Amino acid sequence: MGSFCIDDAVAVITGGARGIGLATAEALAGAGARPILLDRDGNAANQAAEALGAGASARQLDVTQEAEVDAVFEDIAREHGRIDILVNNAGVAIRRPTTELSLADWQRVVDVNMTGAFLCARAAGRVMTAQGAGAIVNVASIMGLSGGGLYPNISYQTTKGAVVNMTRALAVEWARRGVRVNAVAPTWVETDFIAALKDNPEFVSAVERLTPIGRLAQPEEVANAILFLASPAAAMITGHVLPVDGGFLAQ
Incomplete structure (x- = not known):
């Protein structure tokens, strides 16, 4: 694996029970890491970790709960002696026209996608800056870099845009302390996260038409980009958002 080798790295993945999170855990484990899957669905996370084997483990975590986040990350650092990688992947979407979006639904997306990413980055950053090394990869979205247009999704687009600039701000703040912070910005990925959208042939055709490569992404393709950014191969890369x-x- 060379520069992509991350043997024995302690890698924490939020939203790790399925989709991009699970594919990322598999990719990191394949490169030698010890993945720790965090998810609100503790049973699904445990089952995924058992299937992974190779030193994988799981914990139940709601990323919107400050005390819970701090306690889980402190426990991981105490048990393993360090945290080398954080993949901030947990996310939700509530796709409604802006005029019909309730404040409660807006706040739910903000709490998970933006505040949750901050809380986990802060908790991991405390460990990483103290040890003088670490890599954080945030999962943003192309919707954080464009106004979209296929359907209204204001809360998702806003929070993913915040993740983009959170990535840059943390990268600058922590660069001299040995911590790199980057992000990936996936297109629509073939996971359960967009199950309702995939059932609409017109939507799928529109995405294919607007994408030069002509298809949706696979979770493994996003996971491989995350592996690159988390690995020593990206040692000179920080503050970058990789679509x-x-x-x-x-276009």
């Missing part, structure tokens, strides 16, 4: 979008944003 995994088949050329969608290049």
Whole structure:
């Protein structure tokens, strides 16, 4: 694996029980890491970790709960002696026209996608800056870099845009302390997260038409980009947002 080798790295993945999170845990484990899957669905996370084997483990975590986040990360650092990688992947979407979006639904997306990412980055950052090394990869979205247009999704687009600039701000703040912070910005990925959208042939055709490569992404393709950014191969890269979008944003 060379520069992509992350043998024995303690890698924490939020939203790790399925989709991009699980694919990322598999990719990191394949490169030698010890993945720790965090998810609100503790049973699903435990089952995924058992299937992974190879030193994988799981914990139940609601990323919106400050005390819970701090306690879980402190426990991981105490048990393993360090945290080398954080993949901030937990996220939700509530797709409604802005005029019909309730404040409660807006706040739910903000709490998970933006505040949850902050809380986990802060908790991991405390450990990483103290040890003088670490890599954080946030999962943003092409919707954080564009106004979209296929359907209204204001809370998701806003929070993913916040994740983009959170990535840059943390990268600058922690660069001299040995911590790199980057993000991936996926296009629509074939996971349960967009199950309702995939059931609409017109939507899928529209994405394919707007994407130069001509298809949706696979979770493994996003996971491989995350592995790169988390690995020593990206040692000189921080504050970068890497679209995994088949050329969608290049047009």
